[in-house]
Amino acid sequence: MHNTPPSMTVTATVNGQPVAITVDVRRTLLDLLREDLGLTGTKKGCDHGQCGACTVFVDGRRVLSCLKLAVTTSGQAVTTVEGLGTPDVLHPLQEAFMRYDAFQCGYCTSGQLMSALAVVADESLTTRDQIREAMSGNLCRCGAYQGIVEAIIEVKARSHAAGSEDATPDAIV
Amino acid sequence: MRSFEFLQAHSVEEALALLALPSTKALAGGTTLVDLMKLGVEAPARLVDIQALPLTEIAVTGETLRIGALASNSAVAADPSVRRLCPALCDALLSGASGQIRNAATMGGNLLQRTRCPFFRSHDWPCNKREPGSGCPAHEGADAHHAVLGTSDACLAVHPSDLAVALLALDAEIGIRAGHAARQVSLAAFYRLPGETPHLETIIGAGELITHIDVPITPLAATSRYLKLRGRASYEFASASVATALHCENGRVVELAVALGGLGTVPWRDRQAETLLIGGPLSEAVINRFCDALLAPARASAANAYKLALARGAIRRMLESASC
Ligand SMILES: Cc1cc2nc3c(=O)[nH]c(=O)nc-3n(C[C@H](O)[C@H](O)[C@H](O)COP(=O)(O)OP(=O)(O)OC[C@H]3O[C@@H](n4cnc5c(N)ncnc54)[C@H](O)[C@@H]3O)c2cc1C
Ligand code: FES
Ligand code: FES
DSSP states (O other), rough: OOOOOOOEEEEEETTEEEEEEEEEOOOHHHHHHIIIIIOOTTTOSSSSSSSOTEEEETTTTTEEEGSBBBGTTTOOOOEOOGGTTOOSSSSHHHHHHHHTTOSSSSSHHHHHHHHHHHHHTTTTTHHHHHHHTTTTTOOTTTHHHHHHHHHHHHHHHHHHHTTTTOOGGGGGO | OOOEEEESSHHHHHHHHHHHTEEEESSOTTTTTTHHHHHHHHHHHEEEOTSSSSOOOOOETTHHHHHHHSSEEEEEEEEOHHHHHHHHHHHHTSSOOOHHHHHHHHHHHHHHHOOHHHHHHHHSOTTTTTTTTSSOGGTSSOOTSOOOSOOOOBOOOOOOSHHHHHHHHOEEEEEETTTTTEEEEEEEGGGGTTTTTTTBSSSSOTOOOOEEEEEEEHHHHHHHEEEEOOOOSSSSSSSEEEEEEEETTTEEEEEEEEESSSSSSEEOOHHHHGGGGSOOOHHHHHHHHHHHHHTOOOOTTTTTHHHHHHHHHHHHHHHHOOOO
């Protein structure tokens, strides 16, 4: 006798597109994105909350998709790195990551970008130390931390400059 | 992961009814539970998703700050009234995990997170906490992360929560519901020492729901601070941590609280030892006497004795830098 493992239908938006998909209740959001939707930009590093490679946005907040059951995503809006920019029109963070050598192998990069997005948006984070602390949940085995922080500082300064004329990367210490 | 039945609760009453079913666990942020289910350490037959319950409020009423059990660790840490009334609580939360994890992690889940002891987390080893009576490999060789306070022959696992250490110093109370009964328990009475039964970690019974945390609003709480020492600068559990609150008049201690994390099988505080500091100025000698008394019950090995030195240093740094 076989029992079909319990499954449920998840109805959510992923990168602005409505999604309705029936999954095993054990599926994580990470596996739903990668295996069911083919969105392999989001990476699986540790699968246990210890590396940050699987970071995505859910309802406007960054979370770890490896520790979130897919069935808890119904009614929520998910944004992955595929929703950030396109190869032709890069997001300013993606463009800055390239210019500052903010990666080597690139495995951690989509998680870094999603965290960086939260850090750029958080105006309470102004110093280099605060940015480093806020990015500490994203490990980089290649050690590209320096470039990652520089890229974030530049994009932060530019997005603030939209509001105030004289903000430059030097304004962040 | 063993499969389970997934249920969603839309009200506290519905959640309590579902949690009364056998082998059923509440699912909040999932940052502990999903991790441990993947490891096979937790294998409930049913999960009740409680994230939709209206238990996220942070409110000041009279002399009490009440924090809903489902408020996220980030929301509480960023709340201006929590920062003003009990800064140690914000700093303890912000010292824990990472920004991503704190966005998902809830207050109730944080209190009920499980130890990070590697023997507990892996089926390759026996563990009295995971499988009562199977043994404890840490007794042959405790490593650098095992507890020195509150240990027993059965278990040396450290309680990992930073939040609980701050709440212990703040004399917080935990609001609990089971069926139609509600009760309120002080944090000091919430955790159980491992003794012979390390699998029983708190006074929460099966089917019970944490609804809120109450922190008394006092002048002492407003002076509270948190210091965490660890193997890397961030995203790491405590090797030793300390929450302090101190009220002095004319250079003499009137009231204080000192709670320790990272050393104990439960968050640690000794009110008897605290009386050694009351009434006098905070001299190096009296701080040393206090540390001697606080750490007297410690049982350390060569691998984890460094925690005692870390705790002493942390306490001295916090008390000497406080205004008194
Ligand atoms: C990599 C990593 C690093 C971490 N670092 C730290 C750290 O440095 N310091 C620290 O303090 N913590 C740390 N944590 C732990 C983290 O804070 C907890 O995982 C989190 O707070 C748990 O909350 P949750 O809502 O996700 O709980 P869940 O995982 O949903 O639940 C945890 C447990 O609590 C029960 N539960 C949850 N809510 C209730 C309720 N209201 N009533 C009854 N039962 C309930 C669940 O049934 C389950 O047994 C870390 C976690 C990870 C993964
Ligand atoms: S894969 Fe999710 S944190 Fe490592
Ligand atoms: S670029 Fe290789 S892990 Fe970060």
